[in-house]
Amino acid sequence: MADKDNAPMVASLQPSETGDQPPTGFGSPLQELRYLILAVQREGNRWLSEMLRAADLTPAQAEVISILADREPLTLSGLGKLLICETGSPSRLVNSLVQKGFVAQDNHQTDRRAKLFYLTPNGKATLALIHKTEEEIDGFLSALLSDQEIKYTRSSLYKLLGGTAIEQAMLRRFGYIQND
Amino acid sequence: MADKDNAPMVASLQPSETGDQPPTGFGSPLQELRYLILAVQREGNRWLSEMLRAADLTPAQAEVISILADREPLTLSGLGKLLICETGSPSRLVNSLVQKGFVAQDNHQTDRRAKLFYLTPNGKATLALIHKTEEEIDGFLSALLSDQEIKYTRSSLYKLLGGTAIEQAMLRRFGYIQND
DNA sequence: ACAACATCCATGACATGTCATATATTATCA
DNA sequence: TGATAATATATGACATGTCATGGATGTTGT
Numbered sequence: 001m002a003d004k005d006n007a008p009m010v011a012s013l014q015p016s017e018t019g020d021q022p023p024t025g026f027g028s029p030l031q032e033l034r035y036l037i038l039a040v041q042r043e044g045n046r047w048l049s050e051m052l053r054a055a056d057l058t059p060a061q062a063e064v065i066s067i068l069a070d071r072e073p074l075t076l077s078g079l080g081k082l083l084i085c086e087t088g089s090p091s092r093l094v095n096s097l098v099q100k101g102f103v104a105q106d107n108h109q110t111d112r113r114a115k116l117f118y119l120t121p122n123g124k125a126t127l128a129l130i131h132k133t134e135e136e137i138d139g140f141l142s143a144l145l146s147d148q149e150i151k152y153t154r155s156s157l158y159k160l161l162g163g164t165a166i167e168q169a170m171l172r173r174f175g176y177i178q179n180d
Numbered sequence: 181m182a183d184k185d186n187a188p189m190v191a192s193l194q195p196s197e198t199g200d201q202p203p204t205g206f207g208s209p210l211q212e213l214r215y216l217i218l219a220v221q222r223e224g225n226r227w228l229s230e231m232l233r234a235a236d237l238t239p240a241q242a243e244v245i246s247i248l249a250d251r252e253p254l255t256l257s258g259l260g261k262l263l264i265c266e267t268g269s270p271s272r273l274v275n276s277l278v279q280k281g282f283v284a285q286d287n288h289q290t291d292r293r294a295k296l297f298y299l300t301p302n303g304k305a306t307l308a309l310i311h312k313t314e315e316e317i318d319g320f321l322s323a324l325l326s327d328q329e330i331k332y333t334r335s336s337l338y339k340l341l342g343g344t345a346i347e348q349a350m351l352r353r354f355g356y357i358q359n360d
Numbered sequence: 361a362c363a364a365c366a367t368c369c370a371t372g373a374c375a376t377g378t379c380a381t382a383t384a385t386t387a388t389c390a
Numbered sequence: 391t392g393a394t395a396a397t398a399t400a401t402g403a404c405a406t407g408t409c410a411t412g413g414a415t416g417t418t419g420t
């Protein structure tokens with residue numbers, strides 16, 4: 001995992017390939033915060049990817065299965081409103097799950113544009129691994145942060161989302177908005 | 181930006197397409213934290229994309245230009261160690277900048293495998309917009325969070341990165357590691 | 361009923377994170 | 391020195407976030 005930064009560099013490269021002069025104009029604390037958010041997100045995604053590989057699932061696919069488990073059946077647009085990505089219509093994502101046999105679809109009763117997606121038994125079977133994976137990750141996290149830090153960080157991040165569209169998905173997912 | 185959630189739903193869909201029953205098994209606060217980090221990252225990236233579009237740059241490309249501005253010349257691997265993405269070798273990313281005329285390359289003096297990348301005058305000219313964009317975003321952020329919240333959140337996020345490889349890039353970028 | 365608009369979905373394009381692999385070069389060590 | 395390992399880079403594959411487009415269907419207002 002960790003690279004070999006501790007190994008002594010053989011002094012052959014001039015200039016050094018990482019520009020090891022102290023950077024001239026440091027980022028502001030805010031810039032650092034932005035990159036921290038990026039870094040934590042990437043790292044977490046890699047953890048998740050690795051753990052979900054056993055189920056042949058990506059993090060995005062696992063998110064869909066989790067959502068469906070709670071609220072199936074859902075249309076594509078209903079699902080899209082719950083996905084944090086809010087990626088318009090998640091056709092490709094859901095189709096990958098249909099192809100893998102985790103999700104199936106029915107026609108909508110009254111709207112011929114829409115389809116309703118739900119978990120197959122196979123899809124439901126993956127829930128165990130998904131939940132186990134999430135618990136494992138949450139175990140890591142709670143070992144690293146105190147309850148108060150978690151609470152405080154959640155609060156700060158919510159403030160950063162204030163007034164944005166993506167906030168709506170968070171609220172729908174986590175219960176602050178019960179209905180549409 | 182915001183969608184039409186406030187418009188009354190015409191009661192024709194049965195079941196509702198966003199599964200508007202209260203979700204059964206709420207996520208834990210930790211799950212919510214994970215999705216918050218994802219959501220904030222996505223939203224920030226969209227802001228950045230939008231603002232950088234005027235310069236025909238993506239956020240990733242702008243990050244490369246910023247890094248080069250501080251530490252050019254850099255090899256690909258040196259750059260990779262500073263990028264938060266730590267995406268192995270960022271060939272594609274840098275090549276997109278070479279094609280756009282923002283970055284040029286020289287041969288490395290002693291290592292024939294390596295190339296040294298640096299900003300062209302054109303690349304340096306984009307720095308103004310990039311910095312203005314970052315200041316604008318940081319202005320948003322500091323309007324939303326107090327100094328103490330920023331500090332506290334930074335601290336918590338650093339803890340989440342503890343011991344991971346990606347942390348090394350953060351440290352190199354933000355000065356806690358001066359050398360390789 | 362008709363027109364205008366909104367919504368649902370599919371699809372293609374682009375960038376890029378991630379991983380695996382291949383090649384060239386360099387470093388290390390017996 | 392010669393073999394082995396490490397490193398630098400390029401490239402292809404895959405998934406997916408993001409945006410734009412287009413066709414089908416629904417809704418609304420007249």
